[in-house]
Amino acid sequence: MTIPFFKDTMFVPSDVVAAWVLTIILGIFMAIYVWRKQKIPLLWSYLRTTNHRKIGTMYVLFGVLFFLRAGIDALLIRLQLASPHAEFWVFQQDKYNELFTTHGTMMIFFVAMPLLIGLMNIAVPLQIGARDLAFPFLNAVSFWLFLAGAILFNMSFFLNSAPNAGWTGYAPLSTDTFTPSVGNDYYVFSLQVSGLGTIFTAINMIVTIIRHRAPGMKLTRMPLFPWSALITSFLILIAFPVLSMGLYLLMFDRLFGTGFFSGEVGSPVFWQHLFWIFGHPEVYILALPAFGIFSDIISAFSKKRIFGYPAMVLSLALIGFLGFMVWAHHMFTVGLGPMANTFFAITTMLIAVPTGIKIFNWLFTMRGGVIRITTPMLFSLGFIPTFVMGGVTGVMLSVAAADFQYHDTHFVVAHFHYTIIGSTILGIFAGLYYWYPKITGKVLDETLGKWHFWLFLIGFHMTFLPMHITGLQGMPRRVYTYGYGDSLFALNLTSTIGAFIMGSSMLIVGWNVYKTHKYGEKVGNDPWDGRTLEWTVKSPSEEHTFEPMPVVKEMDPFWYAKVEGRKLETTTDVRPGPIPVESIKPILIAVSMSLMSIGMIYSWYWLAILGGLGTLGLFVIRSVTDERKKDYAEGGGVQ
Numbered sequence: 001m002t003i004p005f006f007k008d009t010m011f012v013p014s015d016v017v018a019a020w021v022l023t024i025i026l027g028i029f030m031a032i033y034v035w036r037k038q039k040i041p042l043l044w045s046y047l048r049t050t051n052h053r054k055i056g057t058m059y060v061l062f063g064v065l066f067f068l069r070a071g072i073d074a075l076l077i078r079l080q081l082a083s084p085h086a087e088f089w090v091f092q093q094d095k096y097n098e099l100f101t102t103h104g105t106m107m108i109f110f111v112a113m114p115l116l117i118g119l120m121n122i123a124v125p126l127q128i129g130a131r132d133l134a135f136p137f138l139n140a141v142s143f144w145l146f147l148a149g150a151i152l153f154n155m156s157f158f159l160n161s162a163p164n165a166g167w168t169g170y171a172p173l174s175t176d177t178f179t180p181s182v183g184n185d186y187y188v189f190s191l192q193v194s195g196l197g198t199i200f201t202a203i204n205m206i207v208t209i210i211r212h213r214a215p216g217m218k219l220t221r222m223p224l225f226p227w228s229a230l231i232t233s234f235l236i237l238i239a240f241p242v243l244s245m246g247l248y249l250l251m252f253d254r255l256f257g258t259g260f261f262s263g264e265v266g267s268p269v270f271w272q273h274l275f276w277i278f279g280h281p282e283v284y285i286l287a288l289p290a291f292g293i294f295s296d297i298i299s300a301f302s303k304k305r306i307f308g309y310p311a312m313v314l315s316l317a318l319i320g321f322l323g324f325m326v327w328a329h330h331m332f333t334v335g336l337g338p339m340a341n342t343f344f345a346i347t348t349m350l351i352a353v354p355t356g357i358k359i360f361n362w363l364f365t366m367r368g369g370v371i372r373i374t375t376p377m378l379f380s381l382g383f384i385p386t387f388v389m390g391g392v393t394g395v396m397l398s399v400a401a402a403d404f405q406y407h408d409t410h411f412v413v414a415h416f417h418y419t420i421i422g423s424t425i426l427g428i429f430a431g432l433y434y435w436y437p438k439i440t441g442k443v444l445d446e447t448l449g450k451w452h453f454w455l456f457l458i459g460f461h462m463t464f465l466p467m468h469i470t471g472l473q474g475m476p477r478r479v480y481t482y483g484y485g486d487s488l489f490a491l492n493l494t495s496t497i498g499a500f501i502m503g504s505s506m507l508i509v510g511w512n513v514y515k516t517h518k519y520g521e522k523v524g525n526d527p528w529d530g531r532t533l534e535w536t537v538k539s540p541s542e543e544h545t546f547e548p549m550p551v552v553k554e555m556d557p558f559w560y561a562k563v564e565g566r567k568l569e570t571t572t573d574v575r576p577g578p579i580p581v582e583s584i585k586p587i588l589i590a591v592s593m594s595l596m597s598i599g600m601i602y603s604w605y606w607l608a609i610l611g612g613l614g615t616l617g618l619f620v621i622r623s624v625t626d627e628r629k630k631d632y633a634e635g636g637g638v639q
Ligand code: HEM
Pocket: 071, 074, 075, 077, 078, 100, 101, 103, 104, 105, 107, 108, 111, 112, 165, 166, 167, 168, 413, 417, 420, 421, 424, 425, 463, 476, 477, 478, 479, 480, 499, 502
């Protein structure tokens, strides 16, 4: 579509126009709703909150919103690939590149990460008997930085300059020589801003878990989800700064004419190393929390203690450690040589060992247990075979010689969707159904939940199973079409139908949330007959939980107390806990960082400097003030 713009004419793709129109209409409706229902005070309190459950809820809400957007991207990709030589409506200019880039980037950074971090925010403090995260203010900063990055990233689409170099941003394609428009600057800055928030979260989680466990809860008595959150946080703390450095260098290459990733001294392979030293651990950052969620759920709904607890913890740590030794398996075809390829092939294969241990331990936990097939349990059961299949193709890919054949085909696309969706996305669904009462006070409808599960799982396998075959037949990834003679049509059509079945299952989730909100009944503290501490506090959890504080003398203390018909022992003699307070500064920090980023993206340096000074100023003000002074004076909440 061409529109008159000042004196020039400007090309605006019709999907961008459609998105603008839809967003404006939706925006107006939402504004009217907020005004009519008098939700402004509520909105205002959420803008300033530093409470872990509220922040976690916001992470989840926005994660779901972006899931919708990235999911629509996926459906558009699948429509384009449904038949040979398709020319789909939205397929204008270099749209396909933008589609897989925004789909991949959003799914990893703005869907999977925030949903997991949201669940950690909601559940971890409640599971370990902490009143909040160690640094509530910093937690709010983390959230707003994530949202600022995500909004920045989405802005690019509305301004018709979406990034298009893949979620891996491979140089030299991502350098200004080959993609001079601002699209990939959006990629650089949105990941930089949200990544900073993620690093802050990692620090926060580590300190919370180390310092704020309930009295008596030794690390060896801690449930597995907090364990996985702890190990994941260490991975984030090591991996994300590497991404940051890579992005800094790319920024210099793009904006200031340096040559780190191109030219005579620089090399695109440097980018690949930096990206995958971050990128491979990233897939464990996505998988390990899901493992934690499944462990807690499988144990709760089998009415059994988790089998092989020490082995479970050790294998989490081992997977985390090995995750940093294998990055070059993404680079087998780069030409690092046989020694390097052999080393990275073997370390990659080794990861199957701790992963296998975990799989068997989940199975042994169920063995002889009293199994209840609830929705969270169904998702956990669906995870096991799905993830194992992803693991098997992972071992296939780790054979360096064979990878020359599979590399950059749809076989790889099939493999990583089996692992990421099989672990992270199923884990997120399981966790959301499981902890929903702690967020809203109600349990989601079980019948609809099961419909969601079956449609999603069947749609999933229908989508991605055929991709193994199309991949082995040589269908390359990131290529927008294929020929009539390639025998790829039937399989691709199956994939596309599967993708729409998956998509439609998400409509059921929407209906479920609405129905539960309207007709669901409030539940008590412990709707699932749970084992761990989060089920001892009110649903939804309040701002001052654990008063008085439980004393933990074993693993799954709540369960054994229930079985033995006694009350959990409590104490009022505990170490001081964090106090959540309301503050507008976190969101202001995020706003000024966004302004700085926009200034950099468009080379409006006055705006960049203004935004930078604003950020710095806010950090300085924050360093010399303490929002909690009021609470000290009142003596309330200080314990
Ligand atoms: C909901 C259903 C989904 C469908 C139908 C789908 C479909 C696809 C397809 C067809 C591609 C390959 C595009 C190409 O190479 O030409 C792709 C790429 C990708 N997908 Fe998905 N996907 C889905 C969900 C997810 C989820 C949940 C994640 C991660 C959390 C994810 C992460 C990625 C990534 C990282 C890429 C690579 C993008 C790139 O090559 O730069 N996808 N997806």
